[in-house]
Amino acid sequence: MLTALAIRDVVLIEALDLEFGAGLGVLTGETGAGKSILLDALGLALGARGETGLVRQGAAQAVVTATFEVPARDGEVANLFHQNGLELEPGEPLIVRRIVKADGGSRAFLNDQPASAGLLRELAPHLVEIHGQHDDRGMLNPRGHRALLDAFGRCDPGPAAIAHKAWRDAEAALAVARAEQDLAERDREWLEHAVAELKALAPGAGEEEVLAERRAAMQRGEKVAGELQGIAELLDGSEGGLSQLRQAARVLERIAGDHAALAEALAAIDRAIGEAAEAQDRVDMAAEALAFDPAVLEADEARLFELRGLARKHRVQPDDLPVLLEELAGRLERVESGGAGIAKLEAVVADAHRAYADAAKSLSALRAMAAARLDAAVATELKPLKLDAARFRTVVEPQGEAGWSSFGMDRVEFEVSTNPGAPFAPLVKIASGGELSRFILAMKVALAEEGGARTLIFDEIDRGVGGAVASAIGERLARLADTAQLLVVTHSPQVAARGARHLLIAKSHDGTVTRTGVTPLDAAARREEIARMLSGAEITDEARAQAERLIAA
Numbered sequence: 001m002l003t004a005l006a007i008r009d010v011v012l013i014e015a016l017d018l019e020f021g022a023g024l025g026v027l028t029g030e031t032g033a034g035k036s037i038l039l040d041a042l043g044l045a046l047g048a049r050g051e052t053g054l055v056r057q058g059a060a061q062a063v064v065t066a067t068f069e070v071p072a073r074d075g076e077v078a079n080l081f082h083q084n085g086l087e088l089e090p091g092e093p094l095i096v097r098r099i100v101k102a103d104g105g106s107r108a109f110l111n112d113q114p115a116s117a118g119l120l121r122e123l124a125p126h127l128v129e130i131h132g133q134h135d136d137r138g139m140l141n142p143r144g145h146r147a148l149l150d151a152f153g154r155c156d157p158g159p160a161a162i163a164h165k166a167w168r169d170a171e172a173a174l175a176v177a178r179a180e181q182d183l184a185e186r187d188r189e190w191l192e193h194a195v196a197e198l199k200a201l202a203p204g205a206g207e208e209e210v211l212a213e214r215r216a217a218m219q220r221g222e223k224v225a226g227e228l229q230g231i232a233e234l235l236d237g238s239e240g241g242l243s244q245l246r247q248a249a250r251v252l253e254r255i256a257g258d259h260a261a262l263a264e265a266l267a268a269i270d271r272a273i274g275e276a277a278e279a280q281d282r283v284d285m286a287a288e289a290l291a292f293d294p295a296v297l298e299a300d301e302a303r304l305f306e307l308r309g310l311a312r313k314h315r316v317q318p319d320d321l322p323v324l325l326e327e328l329a330g331r332l333e334r335v336e337s338g339g340a341g342i343a344k345l346e347a348v349v350a351d352a353h354r355a356y357a358d359a360a361k362s363l364s365a366l367r368a369m370a371a372a373r374l375d376a377a378v379a380t381e382l383k384p385l386k387l388d389a390a391r392f393r394t395v396v397e398p399q400g401e402a403g404w405s406s407f408g409m410d411r412v413e414f415e416v417s418t419n420p421g422a423p424f425a426p427l428v429k430i431a432s433g434g435e436l437s438r439f440i441l442a443m444k445v446a447l448a449e450e451g452g453a454r455t456l457i458f459d460e461i462d463r464g465v466g467g468a469v470a471s472a473i474g475e476r477l478a479r480l481a482d483t484a485q486l487l488v489v490t491h492s493p494q495v496a497a498r499g500a501r502h503l504l505i506a507k508s509h510d511g512t513v514t515r516t517g518v519t520p521l522d523a524a525a526r527r528e529e530i531a532r533m534l535s536g537a538e539i540t541d542e543a544r545a546q547a548e549r550l551i552a553a
Contacts, residue, residue, distance in 0.1 A: 001485045002128065002455045003093065004067040007041045009059035012507065012516040024481035026496045027489045027518075028529055029505035034516030035489045038505065039130065039459060042066060044098045046128060047120030050106030061101045068094040068127050071454070077126050086113045094127075096120065130457045131440045139414070139440055140427060146412035149394060152447050153370020160359040161406040167352035174345040181342060184335040191332045194314070198325040203307055208318035211304040218297045235280045242276045245269055360409040367396045367410055374446060381442035384472035386465055387435065391417045392442070393424060414443065437461035438473065445476050455485045462492035470494035493533040497550035502526045527551065 007016040012034050029035055040054060045066035055062040070077050070093070081088040088094065088111065097109040098120070108115045110123075129139070139148070150157060184191070235242045252266040311318040334341065371394035378392040397411045415424040416439060427439055437458055444456065458477070462470050474495040477486055481500070490496055502521040507514060521529055527547045528539060535543035 001069045002042075002066060002487070003069050004065075005038075005042060005045075006063075006065040007038075008063040009056040010041045010044075010054055010062045010064065011037045011056060012514055013037055013041070014056065014515055016518055018503070018518060020485070020487070021501060022481075022485050023500040024478055024486045024488065024498055025501040025503065026499035027487065027503045027505055028491070028496050028533060030507075031491075033505045033507045035505050036459075037516055038518070039457070039489070042128070042457075043130070044100065045096045045120070046124035046130075047108075047117045047122075050098065050100040050117070052100065052102055052104055054100055055102040059102060061099055063097065063099050065095065065097045068096070068455075070094045077123065080119065080122055080126075081110070084115070084119055086110055086115065096123075128455045128457060130459065131437055131461070139443055140436075142413045142426070145394075145414050146407060146410065148447060149367055149370055149374065149396075149412050152374050153366060155363060155366040155370055157363055157407050160356065160363045160408045163352070163356040163359040164404070164406040167349070167356045170345070170349045170352040174342070174349050177342050177345050180334065181339075184331055188332075188335050191328055191335065195325065195328050195332050197310065198321065198328065201306060201310060201321075203310075203318070203321035203325070205322050206319060208304065208307050211300050211307070215297065215300045215304060218300070231283050235276060235283070242273065242280065245273050245276065249273060356404070357409075360404065363408045364396065364398060364410050367408075367412065370394075371396050371412075377446035378442050381445050381476065382439075384469070385438045385442055385476075386469040387418075387438055387442070389419055390435070390439070391424070392439070395424075437463070438465075441473065441476055441480070445480055455487070456480070457487045457489075459489045460491065461488065462490055462495050466492065466494075474498040491533065493530045493547065493550055496530050496533060497547070497553065502529065504529055 001022065002020050004020065005016075005018045007013045007018075009015075027035055027038065040048070041064045044050060044054065044062075044064045070088075077094065078088055078090075092111070095109075095111050097112075098106065098117075099108075100106045106117065108117055108120055110119070125144075131139075139145075149155065249266060249269045252262060252269060256263045256266045307318045307321065311321055314321070314324055316324055374394050375392060382388060382390055382392065393415055395411070395413045395415055398409050399411050401409075403409065403411070414427060416427050417424045418435060427436065438461060441458065441461060461477075462473050465473070470492040471494045473492070474497065477488060477495060478498040480486060488495060488499070496502065504519045504521050504525070505516065506519065507516050509515075519525075527544060530547035530550060531539045531543035534546055
């Protein structure tokens with residue numbers, strides 16, 4: 001709901017602050033007083049083009065600030081904020097500010113956060129509907145007709161939406177399976193060869209590392225084998241050092257008692273024999289550990305080269321060959337059993353298609369019944385609004401499969417025929433300005449609380465009518481104001497008398513500058529204004545009495 005509108009330096013308005021409430025508010029004033037300026041200013045806040053001609057002469061910029069109360073349940077406004085990286089706390093007012101500079105360019109803010117004019121235009125349908133002489137939005141936009149009909153008829157598109165998603169998901173899975181099958185069929189021969197080659201090699205996890213380490217160990221043994229043999233001969237051969245030490249020890253044992261030094265020499269040689277024997281044992285242990293079978297080394301090297309060669313062929317690491325074998329074997333298996341799998345998926349798609357078609361047809365039947373009720377409801381409103389020759393119909397037309405969506409299979413559009421025998425056509429294309437507004441009013445009354453913005457503005461809906469028709473318009477506007485905030489720019493006293501609040505738009509001139517102002521009217525001033533509307537320039541007592549009767553009606 002629009003709660004406040006602040007205007008600075010827009011055309012003839014220097015500074016204006018207005019507050020609005022629920023129910024029906026009327027704006028009146030003489031022709032040329034500047035009622036359209038108010039709508040132009042509000043249009044700026046709703047994303048209209050920022051024309052520099054809107055800036056008051058002599059001012060640097062025009063500023064319009066509109067404040068809205070957004071119901072907590074209105075998730076669409078919150079979603080638009082979130083999608084554009086803006087914040088809107090639940091329950092806080094929505095403040096839209098638009099600045100247009102005299103030298104060109106404009107800026108927009110939502111709750112003091114910079115925003116684009118495009119975002120304002122996206123928000124506008126959720127905030128205000130303006131129905132004027134040249135309006136082509138709101139209920140005149142066929143894209144919103146289906147939602148309005150569904151809300152009116154309590155037609156729930158949920159089951160169709162769920163069925164539509166299941167159908168599309170099944171189709172997507174089938175498409176993926178077919179693409180894989182086509183690709184796999186092209187690669188069947190290669191797959192068969194690759195799987196056979198990998199199975200024949202039977203690579204093991206971590207096998208390359210084991211083979212590489214074992215091969216390196218055997219290569220080291222091969223390199224030092226000759227040296228170890230030479231060491232063994234030097235230590236323990238017939239002429240080796242250990243043998244000669246033992247011979248010396250035997251000689252010393254016979255003569256050690258002849259001198260103390262000989263006994264010490266014997267002890268030293270015994271120690272040397274022990275150390276040399278230990279060295280011999282260590283050399284023997286190393287020789288045993290480094291011993292290798294040339295046939296085993298050759299076999300390991302051949303296996304290692306095969307693993308690495310096949311890994312290079314498939315552009316993977318050797319340790320990844322077992323995983324590759326499993327993957328390629330799975331692809332080959334899918335190729336061989338792919339036909340059966342695709343047949344199953346095709347059956348799933350067919351079942352999902354039927355389920356969606358059944359849900360969509362049920363939805364279409366509900367819409368057809370709702371359309372009949374809506375047509376009848378609108379028809380009852382047309383005659384009192386001097387549209388008795390017109391006919392209204394809601395087209396619910398099944399579309400081809402290409403047009404099926406989560407909202408069902410129907411195209412929904414409101415159409416009218418304004419004269420007997422004239423063909424039906426979209427409302428905006430065949431109705432005149434006054435007829436257009438009255439058609440919108442009839443449809444709004446029939447739809448009552450269903451859909452649309454919570455603030456409605458009707459610009460001169462009573463153009464070209466008077467008397468009973470104007471009274472009917474006023475009565476319906478008042479009825480509609482029970483469920484939405486209405487602002488009506490009117491020249492009809494019958495409509496003005498129905499307002500809960502009355503704003504007078506007037507132009508003043510101080511000899512130099514012309515200004516447009518807006519004044520809230522109290523009960524007495526309101527009676528005078530309605531009397532002026534009834535009688536013209538000279539307000540008579542009879543006009544005042546008639547104004548009293550209209551207000552009291």
